[in-house]
Amino acid sequence: MLRPKDIKAYSIELPKLKSGKNEFDFLLDERFLKLFEKPLMKIGKVAVAAEVFKNLNHLDVKFKFEGFLQLECDRCGVEYEYPINVEHRIIYAYRGVGTTEEEETEVEGTEVIYISRDEHLLDLTQELYDYVCLEIPIRKVPEDCNDNCPRYVSLFKEGNTSLNESDTDPRWEALRRMKSDNSEN
Ligand SMILES: [Zn+2]
Numbered sequence: 001m002l003r004p005k006d007i008k009a010y011s012i013e014l015p016k017l018k019s020g021k022n023e024f025d026f027l028l029d030e031r032f033l034k035l036f037e038k039p040l041m042k043i044g045k046v047a048v049a050a051e052v053f054k055n056l057n058h059l060d061v062k063f064k065f066e067g068f069l070q071l072e073c074d075r076c077g078v079e080y081e082y083p084i085n086v087e088h089r090i091i092y093a094y095r096g097v098g099t100t101e102e103e104e105t106e107v108e109g110t111e112v113i114y115i116s117r118d119e120h121l122l123d124l125t126q127e128l129y130d131y132v133c134l135e136i137p138i139r140k141v142p143e144d145c146n147d148n149c150p151r152y153v154s155l156f157k158e159g160n161t162s163l164n165e166s167d168t169d170p171r172w173e174a175l176r177r178m179k180s181d182n183s184e185n
Contacts (some may be wrong), residue, residue, distance in 0.1 A: 010035075010119040010128060012052060017059070022052040027066070028128060035125055040133050042070040044081055048128060058093040059122075065131060071140045076149035080142035084135045090127060 010026055028046040033039045046067035053060040065088070068081040091112045115122065144150055 008121065008126040011123045012050070014122055017052060017054045019054045022054060023050065024050040026050065026124070026128065028132060036129060040135055043132065044068040044070040044083060046132060058091050061090050061092060063088045063131065069132070069135065071082055071136070073142055073149060074140045074144050076117070076145060078145065078149065084132070086135060088131050092122065
């Protein structure tokens with residue numbers, strides 16, 4: 001599914017790393033989401049600054065995510081931008097010769113992923129995606145919708161009669177009932 005070109009866009013070429021600090025920038029947008037069959041969200045635009053510190057036996061990588069996700073209100077479906085600004089750190093440790101370390105572990109709260117010294121490309125696609133998914137809030141309601149979703153309220157106030165009759169969403173049903181109760185009084 002992934003073409004080599006796509007993988008390369010979110011990868012680091014290990015032989016090109018100099019010891020010490022290296023910096024990379026990645027942009028997560030629609031193109032990035034296309035790499036996933038069923039993405040969990042619409043991505044707005046998220047810039048990732050990665051600082052890769054190359055040591056003898058491991059790479060210490062700090063990611064800084066800044067941008068926004070394009071989410072939909074749980075109640076009325078209106079789209080809104082949800083800002084994210086978060087940092088993460090992963091240590092990519094070189095597997096020792098003949099050792100049997102776990103593929104992934106955690107050291108003092110920092111994720112450690114073991115990689116082979118023969119690895120040419122360090123593909124970050126999955127890690128970047130997972131970190132963005134972690135930012136999706138459980139309750140997706142924008143500030144404008146906090147008390148009442150304006151979209152519903154305005155439909156109600158205007159006495160809009162064009163509510164789709166085939167819409168069986170119980171929330172629409174409740175609105176319709178309220179409207180007919182009012183007109184009977
Ligand atoms: Zn809403």
